[in-house]
Amino acid sequence: MARRGRIGEFELIARYFAPLARAFEGAGNLQSDNAFLAADPRHDLVVKTDTVVAGVHFLADESPQRVAAKALRVCLSDLAAGGATPFVYQLSLALPEHWTETWLAGFARGLAADQRRYGILLCGGDTVVTPGPLTVTITAFGRVARGKGIGRGGATAGDDLWVSGTVGDGALGLLTAQGRLPDLTTRQRGFLEDRYRLPQPRTALGHRLVGIATATADVSDGLLADAGHIADASRLAVTIERDDVPLSAGGRAAVKADPRLWANVLGGGDDYELVVAVPSRKRSALLAAASAAGIAVTRIGSFARGSGVTVTVAGRAVAAPRKGYVHF
Incomplete structure (x- = not known):
């Protein structure tokens, strides 16, 4: 019962700790x-x-x-x-x-x-x-x-939203490790479980995004949550087309067998991919950077004036599943 009155992680940071860092510009208001x-x-x-x-x-x-x-x-x-x-x-x-x-x-x-x-x-x-x-x-x-680090608050209306690699593998991998996706093939289960147990940080791509990306986040709390962090910090709205979100073979098999698992894919986290805001004029530069890093990137949405995260299917807004991992 006591947990109902508790504030969330980001409200906690904003209320109690951001004021302590306000005088230090490099903290970016946390x-x-x-x-x-x-x-x-x-x-x-x-x-x-x-x-x-x-x-x-x-x-x-x-x-x-x-x-x-x-x-x-x-x-x-x-x-x-x-x-x-x-x-x-x-x-x-x-x-x-x-x-x-x-x-x-x-x-x-x-x-x-x-x-x-x-x-x-x-x-x-x-x-x-x-x-x-x-x-x-x-x-x-x-x-x-110097001065080239990428934060969350630099996206502008009209920027495209991109993501590296595949999404949902971490959350589905945890379910696999818990024995909750028995209908997948042995190879699919092994791949997903490895993605949960052993993240693959996109260090080869990150430094190549300098001068290309206006804002970035890593997908640790969940795609919707982390794209939402960029939108909130940039004071924008973001729309994500669900069927454009890149899935691994195991991810595709899982959501095909049980569409309810889209909630885990979009909101489960632990993927450690990069979600990136990029102006449309820099699309070619992004693709060249991704190719040099050996990492696939996929356009999954865009930013606009407003606030919040919208998920669409075939261009129509749908109810968003859980938006991400909650620490508190």
């Missing part, structure tokens, strides 16, 4: 997941902190290597949305009382593998023991050309 700090005459630092908790953000029995990878990669996804290339990170690790050195060695191997993969290095942190669940907090730092 409307973006990243902060931008001057690093040197040529670069800004893009800074992002994320926390993942066992049983909330990853399965409680997940391997230590994959826990490490997910914790780091969700931060790298935000750096990509900011147009940054990875630089260094700090790690805060709250280990449960029953931790073992074998587990910790596997966790360190997972971090080492991703450091090599993404060109990032550990530069500090903290470790504690907690009576609660395993909790991993990473603060990642990226670099972007």
Whole structure:
């Protein structure tokens, strides 16, 4: 009963924490997941902190290597949305009382593998023991050309909405891991589950969006929610054509078998794709950047004057499913 009166995550931030950051321009009024700090005459630092908790953000029995990878990669996804290339990170690790050195060695191997993969290095942190669940907090730092970082608030009316990769795999992958999509093929289930357990941050694309995108977000809370974050920060409305949203083979099979799963696809989150506002005149530049990164991008909608998120099917507005993951 007590939860009914609680405010949501973004209202909480706006009410209590945004005033504390108001005097610092690089915080962007806390409307973006990243902060931008001057690093040197040529670069800004893009800074992002994320926390993942066992049983909330990853399965409680997940391997230590994959826990490490997910914790780091969700931060790298935000750096990509900011147009940054990875630089260094700090790690805060709250280990449960029953931790073992074998587990910790596997966790360190997972971090080492991703450091090599993404060109990032550990530069500090903290470790504690907690009576609660395993909790991993990473603060990642990226670099972007001075003044060129991409936030959420720069979209303009008439901009197109694009998304990288495929959408809905993370949410459907969680259902698969829970044994709730038994009718998919073994290959489809394996693909979707991997997409949930092991995000693929679009670091090869993010820095190429500088000078092309007017606003970006990573799809962590859900496509509708994160496109909505851009619209809200830009004081615009956004329309998404549902049937233009790119789906994997497993995603297509899932919604064909049960159309109710569109709610999970559009609102489930954990995809870690990039949703991007781009002026129509820069379409060719976007496609060239995506090709250079080896990542597909798809136009799924557009921004206009107004507010809110509208979902259409064959051009007609339909009731939107849940709009995204709610942290509180």
